[in-house]
Amino acid sequence: MPDRSRSEVAFAAALRVLPGGVDSPVRAFKAVGGEPPVIDRGEGAYLVDLDGNRYVDYVCAYGPLILGHAPAAVVRALELAARKGTAFGAPTELETALAERVVAAVPSIEKVRFVSSGTEATMTAIRLARGYTGRNKVLKFAGCYHGHSDGLLAKAGSGVATLALPDSAGVPASYAAETLVAPFNDVDAVRQVVERHGDDLAAIIVEPVAANMGVIAPAEGYLQALRTLTSEAGALLIFDEVISGFRVARGGAQTLYGVMPDLTCLGKVIGGGLPVGALGGPESIMEFLAPSGPVYQAGTLSGNPLAMTAGIVTLDALAEPGFYESLDARAARLAEGLRDAAGQAEIPCVVSRVGSIQTAFFRETAPTDYVSAAASDTSRYGQYFHAMLDGGVNLAPAQFEAMFVSAAHDEAAIEETIVAATHAFASLRTTAGRR
Ligand SMILES: *Cc1c(COP(=O)(O)O)cnc(C)c1O
Numbered sequence: 001m002p003d004r005s006r007s008e009v010a011f012a013a014a015l016r017v018l019p020g021g022v023d024s025p026v027r028a029f030k031a032v033g034g035e036p037p038v039i040d041r042g043e044g045a046y047l048v049d050l051d052g053n054r055y056v057d058y059v060c061a062y063g064p065l066i067l068g069h070a071p072a073a074v075v076r077a078l079e080l081a082a083r084k085g086t087a088f089g090a091p092t093e094l095e096t097a098l099a100e101r102v103v104a105a106v107p108s109i110e111k112v113r114f115v116s117s118g119t120e121a122t123m124t125a126i127r128l129a130r131g132y133t134g135r136n137k138v139l140k141f142a143g144c145y146h147g148h149s150d151g152l153l154a155k156a157g158s159g160v161a162t163l164a165l166p167d168s169a170g171v172p173a174s175y176a177a178e179t180l181v182a183p184f185n186d187v188d189a190v191r192q193v194v195e196r197h198g199d200d201l202a203a204i205i206v207e208p209v210a211a212n213m214g215v216i217a218p219a220e221g222y223l224q225a226l227r228t229l230t231s232e233a234g235a236l237l238i239f240d241e242v243i244s245g246f247r248v249a250r251g252g253a254q255t256l257y258g259v260m261p262d263l264t265c266l267g268k269v270i271g272g273g274l275p276v277g278a279l280g281g282p283e284s285i286m287e288f289l290a291p292s293g294p295v296y297q298a299g300t301l302s303g304n305p306l307a308m309t310a311g312i313v314t315l316d317a318l319a320e321p322g323f324y325e326s327l328d329a330r331a332a333r334l335a336e337g338l339r340d341a342a343g344q345a346e347i348p349c350v351v352s353r354v355g356s357i358q359t360a361f362f363r364e365t366a367p368t369d370y371v372s373a374a375a376s377d378t379s380r381y382g383q384y385f386h387a388m389l390d391g392g393v394n395l396a397p398a399q400f401e402a403m404f405v406s407a408a409h410d411e412a413a414i415e416e417t418i419v420a421a422t423h424a425f426a427s428l429r430t431t432a433g434r435r
Pocket residue numbers: 116117118119120122145146147148207212240241242243267268277
């Protein structure tokens with residue numbers, strides 16, 4: 001096991017001043033045990049911790065880093081932008097430039113509002129849907145995560161599921177009562193909700209490719225059915241593409257599956273590693289937002305020039321011909337290598353992948369919803385996770401997350417990962433039954 005003594009000292013110091021030692025719960029290794037390495041820097045596909053240990057990184061900041069860590073073009077642009085000032089509280093051309101790129105790439109979007117996180121994007125989308133329709137109820141799906149706002153923290157996947165907090169403390173029951181929950185990939189369940197609550201249904205919000213209960217693709221025809229049912233009910237369809245946007249395709253899941261939502265939430269990739277979220281849709285709905293319309297939303301650092309700059313440079317890199325094909329090929333090779341490694345060790349494990357996001361579930365068959373995903377062997381995932389970390393590969397410290405492949409994950413990094421996985425799966429075999 002690599003020496004992590006400096007990380008141990010640094011994490012002990014963190015525990016004295018930060019609740020749980022972290023600023024976001026999943027980082028704390030609660031689901032897998034142990035303590036996280038404390039990071040010094042990122043270099044392309046690699047993370048380096050305080051003790052100098054290097055890891056091939058598949059967390060990639062939970063999705064934003066589609067170009068890998070510290071890509072030269074983004075760093076250079078940020079240096080220049082910082083010299084001009086880091087915030088103005090006034091319009092800049094950078095906001096328009098990033099918005100134009102989003103509008104050009106994402107087919108259902110005509111206008112964009114930038115915010116500072118995915119949570120703000122989904123929270124605002126819900127408020128806008130309610131303001132636009134004059135209705136109250138929102139339907140979400142078990143295992144889909146839409147940030148940590150009160151009304152959306154019901155059956156919310158990875159972080160929450162892992163901590164076994166079905167709902168957070170501190171959320172009034174009256175808020176949660178406006179949120180309806182149905183299983184993912186089950187059209188009949190949605191039909192029943194629409195029949196019962198259709199008149200008061202403001203929106204259905206969905207991750208069109210679920211990625212917060214591990215990666216689960218939408219079943220054939222599922223997104224189209226959501227489109228039809230919401231249109232019939234006069235409710236809005238909101239695609240939360242905070243992970244899938246500019247990730248599973250340049251135009252997001254809506255391009256990949258050919259289904260157009262009313263509103264789209266973006267985040268992660270569009271900020272190029274800086275804090276950005278966005279909400280977009282047709283002008284007729286977006287103009288309901290203040291100052292044009294009656295739905296209030298604001299942000300001191302919204303459209304921040306550094307964040308806009310990182311987003312612009314990142315989206316321009318993604319527009320290069322062949323970018324997604326090449327990313328997909330690397331991710332496919334990784335999935336195949338992991339499947340083979342698990343197969344050789346006779347460990348039940350299924351790799352579920354959409355483009356450059358994938359999850360190795362410790363179960364026999366690919367899950368289709370939260371219940372089947374949750375039936376994975378999480379204690380085995382914990383053993384696998386630690387074997388991989390000790391072998392120089394950084395995975396998310398919970399079964400129900402995605403592995404993010406970036407453009408910096410070259411053949412060498414992928415092959416290094418497969419070798420580590422072969423050892424990790426073999427070690428699970430010898431410890432099988434022991435816990
Ligand atoms: C990460 C995520 C969010 C929340 O974004 P933050 O920037 O963490 O607030 C919302 N929706 C989905 C699908 C996400 O993966």
